[in-house]
Amino acid sequence: MPVVFSHLNYIYSIKTPMEFSALKDINLQIEDNSFTMIVGHTGSGKSTLVQQINALLIPTSGIVDVNGIVVDCNVKKLKNIKELRKGVGLVFQFPEYQLFEETVLKDVSFGPKNFGVDNKKATELAKEALNLVGIDESLFDKSPFELSGGQKRRVAIAGVITLKPKVLILDEPTAGLDPQGSREMMKLFTKIKEQGTTIIMITHDMDNVIRYGTDVVVLAKGELIKKCRPYELFLDQDSFNSLSIDEPLVIKMAKRLNQNGYHISLENVIDIDSLVQEIKKEKRYE
Amino acid sequence: MNNITLGKYVPYNSFVHRLDPRYKIFAMILLMVCIFLKFASIWMNFIIYGVLAIIIFSIMISSHVKILALFKQLKMMWFMILFILVINVLVPGDESLGYFQITSNWKIYFSAIYNTLYVAIRLVLMLGLSMVLTATTTPLQLTGALEWYMYPLKFIRFPVHEVAMMISLALRFIPTILEETDRIMKAQASRGVDFQRGKLKEKLRAIISLIIPLFVSAFQRSDDLANAMEARGYNPQAKRTRYRVNKWHLRDSFSMFFILLILGGLITLIVTKFDLVAWIMSICA
Ligand SMILES: Nc1ncnc2c1ncn2[C@@H]1O[C@H](COP(=O)(O)OP(=O)(O)OP(=O)(O)O)[C@@H](O)[C@H]1O
Numbered sequence: 001m002p003v004v005f006s007h008l009n010y011i012y013s014i015k016t017p018m019e020f021s022a023l024k025d026i027n028l029q030i031e032d033n034s035f036t037m038i039v040g041h042t043g044s045g046k047s048t049l050v051q052q053i054n055a056l057l058i059p060t061s062g063i064v065d066v067n068g069i070v071v072d073c074n075v076k077k078l079k080n081i082k083e084l085r086k087g088v089g090l091v092f093q094f095p096e097y098q099l100f101e102e103t104v105l106k107d108v109s110f111g112p113k114n115f116g117v118d119n120k121k122a123t124e125l126a127k128e129a130l131n132l133v134g135i136d137e138s139l140f141d142k143s144p145f146e147l148s149g150g151q152k153r154r155v156a157i158a159g160v161i162t163l164k165p166k167v168l169i170l171d172e173p174t175a176g177l178d179p180q181g182s183r184e185m186m187k188l189f190t191k192i193k194e195q196g197t198t199i200i201m202i203t204h205d206m207d208n209v210i211r212y213g214t215d216v217v218v219l220a221k222g223e224l225i226k227k228c229r230p231y232e233l234f235l236d237q238d239s240f241n242s243l244s245i246d247e248p249l250v251i252k253m254a255k256r257l258n259q260n261g262y263h264i265s266l267e268n269v270i271d272i273d274s275l276v277q278e279i280k281k282e283k284r285y286e
Numbered sequence: 287m288n289n290i291t292l293g294k295y296v297p298y299n300s301f302v303h304r305l306d307p308r309y310k311i312f313a314m315i316l317l318m319v320c321i322f323l324k325f326a327s328i329w330m331n332f333i334i335y336g337v338l339a340i341i342i343f344s345i346m347i348s349s350h351v352k353i354l355a356l357f358k359q360l361k362m363m364w365f366m367i368l369f370i371l372v373i374n375v376l377v378p379g380d381e382s383l384g385y386f387q388i389t390s391n392w393k394i395y396f397s398a399i400y401n402t403l404y405v406a407i408r409l410v411l412m413l414g415l416s417m418v419l420t421a422t423t424t425p426l427q428l429t430g431a432l433e434w435y436m437y438p439l440k441f442i443r444f445p446v447h448e449v450a451m452m453i454s455l456a457l458r459f460i461p462t463i464l465e466e467t468d469r470i471m472k473a474q475a476s477r478g479v480d481f482q483r484g485k486l487k488e489k490l491r492a493i494i495s496l497i498i499p500l501f502v503s504a505f506q507r508s509d510d511l512a513n514a515m516e517a518r519g520y521n522p523q524a525k526r527t528r529y530r531v532n533k534w535h536l537r538d539s540f541s542m543f544f545i546l547l548i549l550g551g552l553i554t555l556i557v558t559k560f561d562l563v564a565w566i567m568s569i570c571a
């Protein structure tokens with residue numbers, strides 16, 4: 001499902017002294033089956049932006065179009081809001097705080113049940129999702145509050161992907177996880193993407209952006225700075241310096257090699273393996 | 287969560303905002319007393335209510351509290367007012383004020399209607415007053431003022447400081463918990479929970495899905511806070527100084543004088559049994 005924003009503005013606490021304009025004239029299209037990364041300084045409006053996609057926040061002006069379902073400021077009571085939310089799954093920052101059921105399995109099947117799936121089917125879907133996120137069957141009947149932080153995170157994510165959303169939004173899903181857990185999590189999202197889901201992910205980790213992203217969206221102070229392929233972000237030194245974005249290590253290395261006579265195209269460098277491949281190619285030409 | 291206007295501080299810089307919080311509490315209590323006074327006649331009561339309403343509404347306007355917000359709050363109280371009316375109609379009232387004869391043995395006394403009106407007006411005015419207090423005074427100022435009022439209790443070994451600390455901690459966490467509520471509601475909403483509509487059973491589930499995570503995080507937070515305070519050597523018995531000291535200004539004396547004038551005037555009216563309507567009639571006659 002493509003997600004299109006046009007002339008979108010969002011103001012928090014409108015018409016009060018605390019009024020704050022969090023998004024300013026956003027025009028953006030997120031393509032179907034892309035892995036779109038959203039980056040930007042803290043407070044730049046990333047979380048605010050993604051909450052417009054499933055109508056948790058309603059635009060102050062402008063529209064969001066999710067595959068034909070249009071959300072704009074005139075919609076007081078959105079009729080197809082349930083349909084919209086079924087198609088768009090949103091995993092919040094620190095989603096482990098939304099767990100509440102007695103058992104892990106019950107918590108994960110809570111979502112499907114809300115959308116009218118019967119008990120048996122919901123449990124089936126929940127088991128499937130839990131397997132996907134790598135939660136062992138022995139934990140299914142445990143209380144979610146007895147799990148470790150990382151396990152809780154997985155269960156919470158399973159609670160959203162069990163709905164099989166067409167668009168999966170992730171707000172800093174790897175924050176606070178160990179490197180190993182973080183890598184596994186990213187692998188999981190790639191797997192979900194391969195099943196045809198559009199993934200939108202907010203992150204501060206540029207290594208993940210370059211490694212997994214097909215597109216990157218840069219926000220600053222509520223404005224859309226640019227949308228491009230991840231490597232393009234690092235072509236122009238000045239622009240990303242001013243956005244205080246860190247260069248991924250592999251890009252840094254590739255650039256250094258290029259300064260020393262190599263001709264590596266940054267486009268192909270996404271991780272160490274691909275960098276090695278590029279260097280090998282170069283060797284062959286020599 | 288934007289519908290919670292009652293009890294929310296709004297940072298303007300009006301005259302009322304700048305008043306001493308201790309005085310504001312005192313003035314609110316005095317004005318509430320005024321609201322509950324009874325005068326010589328029914329018409330006199332309504333006239334005084336009118337005057338008080340004008341005073342209170344102008345205080346609200348001058349301190350940027352929206353009168354519309356007040357009436358929005360009232361929406362929830364309609365049921366209560368209706369209930370009071372029904373009770374008043376059912377109990378026998380004061381015959382001297384007149385009545386409607388509905389059937390041969392059922393009358394509706396005018397006094398029932400008056401009494402209900404009194405309650406409704408008092409509710410509106412009291413709500414208005416408390417909105418002014420909470421909208422113009424930060425929770426911290428409020429507890430500071432409360433602590434000051436509780437000071438005499440120290441002599442009977444009442445733990446004034448500890449209680450004040452508890453109140454201010456509780457108040458401090460209201461915005462945090464509201465934020466948390468908002469977040470959890472959004473998280474559950476994207477899992478398909480509908481907090482607005484649904485059958486009773488669904489509503490119950492929706493509320494459980496909100497309350498449990500809220501409690502879990504509240505306990506966690508209080509644990510963290512207690513540890514953090516202890517780690518920094520917090521000792522409830524220690525003598526503490528204040529960062530912000532309340533200072534009595536001329537404006538406080540000035541508006542205190544004004545409020546006392548109102549109260550004094552009203553009490554004089556009661557004592558002298560003054561009735562404006564009767565007085566005007568006697569002049570015209
Ligand atoms: N409920 C709210 N009321 C008022 N202002 C808010 C609210 N939520 C966020 N803001 C403000 O809107 C701006 C954007 O917030 P947002 O949460 O979208 O930032 P973010 O890019 O997700 O930041 P982070 O990387 O820290 O998560 C911030 O300046 C924040 O102060």
Ligand SMILES: [Mg+2]
Nearest residue numbers: 046047093171
């Ligand atoms: Mg955020």
